[in-house]
Amino acid sequence: MSLSQYLIEEQLKLPYATGDFTALMSHLVYAAKIVSREVRKAGLLDHVLGVTSSTNIQGETVMKLDEYADTLITNAMKICGHLCVMASEEHENIIEIPTGYNIGKYTFAFDPLDGSSNIDSNVSIGTIFSIHLRKTQAGKKGTEEDLLQKGSLQRCAGYILYGSSTMMVLTMGNGVVGFTLDPSCGEFLLSNPDIKFPDSGNIYSVNEGNYNFWSDEMKSYIRHIKHLETSSGPKTLRYIGSLVADFHRNLLKGGIFLYPEDAKSEKYPNGKLRMLYEASPMAFIAEQAGGMAVNVKGEKILDLIPGSLHERTTLVTGSRKEVEEFLKFIKK
Numbered sequence: 001m002s003l004s005q006y007l008i009e010e011q012l013k014l015p016y017a018t019g020d021f022t023a024l025m026s027h028l029v030y031a032a033k034i035v036s037r038e039v040r041k042a043g044l045l046d047h048v049l050g051v052t053s054s055t056n057i058q059g060e061t062v063m064k065l066d067e068y069a070d071t072l073i074t075n076a077m078k079i080c081g082h083l084c085v086m087a088s089e090e091h092e093n094i095i096e097i098p099t100g101y102n103i104g105k106y107t108f109a110f111d112p113l114d115g116s117s118n119i120d121s122n123v124s125i126g127t128i129f130s131i132h133l134r135k136t137q138a139g140k141k142g143t144e145e146d147l148l149q150k151g152s153l154q155r156c157a158g159y160i161l162y163g164s165s166t167m168m169v170l171t172m173g174n175g176v177v178g179f180t181l182d183p184s185c186g187e188f189l190l191s192n193p194d195i196k197f198p199d200s201g202n203i204y205s206v207n208e209g210n211y212n213f214w215s216d217e218m219k220s221y222i223r224h225i226k227h228l229e230t231s232s233g234p235k236t237l238r239y240i241g242s243l244v245a246d247f248h249r250n251l252l253k254g255g256i257f258l259y260p261e262d263a264k265s266e267k268y269p270n271g272k273l274r275m276l277y278e279a280s281p282m283a284f285i286a287e288q289a290g291g292m293a294v295n296v297k298g299e300k301i302l303d304l305i306p307g308s309l310h311e312r313t314t315l316v317t318g319s320r321k322e323v324e325e326f327l328k329f330i331k332k
């Protein structure tokens with residue numbers, strides 16, 4: 001079954017569905033295919049590798065592919081007719097729907113290219129997206145208020161992973177499904193019909209180079225999981241530095257991903273990952289797959305409302321037993 005067929009089938013199950021969401025998604029699928037096509041030409045085309053002369057609102061270097069993916073996805077989505085407002089990692093403010101285009105009932109927040117430090121070394125990268133129903137009055141352009149909603153209210157969240165193959169993994173609140181792009185027919189085909197986090201797993205993924213900046217609780221948790229006497233034995237460290245790729249591997253194999261705050265540095269006092277378009281969509285997928293997603297205080301990511309478009313958070317996500325072990329540990 002192709003992703004387009006799947007979306008139509010899901011729509012038909014809902015008697016009151018209008019088809020707006022299915023139409024919105026077809027624009028996203030189109031954009032994902034084009035970004036994937038360009039990623040696959042890295043090393044051959046000028047606009048794929050290297051940095052631009054700009055830094056984004058968060059002071060990070062913007063890679064050429066960040067800019068390309070952002071422009072492509074923004075342009076494909078803003079004219080789809082079913083969105084009222086958008087937000088992207090690469091835009092300081094909300095992205096309005098241009099005058100003259102239909103204003104819809106959904107919001108769209110996205111990280112156009114996740115893991116951009118990996119682009120130039122041919123390592124897996126991704127795109128993350130999150131969709132909510134608007135809060136403000138229908139028919140008018142949407143506002144920041146429409147975007148700053150609780151994670152648990154997401155209508156859909158997903159990611160596209162540009163790995164050894166290109167995959168789209170998504171949830172609409174009824175489990176998690178995965179589609180793999182078949183380059184020979186240009187379609188995303190259902191490859192993972194019901195993705196579940198293994199209940200436990202021995203992978204841990206964290207940037208351990210930041211160890212000296214961590215809180216004492218975080219340090220002792222990491223020391224703890226390396227001990228032979230823990231339930232699952234010493235864990236295996238796997239860290240790519242692309243959230244999408246690290247999360248996806250752990251989703252299939254079982255384990256835990258952590259991005260804590262750098263308590264002892266000025267760099268990321270509240271964690272590095274952005275709530276709206278990184279942590280929140282990944283948390284929705286994690287919970288729908290039977291896993292968990294919390295911050296280092298133990299609060300569920302999906303219960304939190306971002307205060308601003310680019311608010312950062314700490315993130316601990318993965319197999320249920322592993323996150324529970326982390327929680328028990330920080331409460332000690």
Ligand code: AHG
Nearest residue numbers: 111113114115116117207241242243
């Ligand atoms: P982005 O490329 O969209 O800015 O996100 C990078 C993020 C995330 O993908 C990854 O988990 C994390 O940064 C890696 O950070 P470190 O290099 O600090 O480990």
Ligand code: MN
Nearest residue numbers: 111113114115
């Ligand atoms: Mn990112």
Ligand code: MN
Nearest residue numbers: 089111113114
């Ligand atoms: Mn990014």
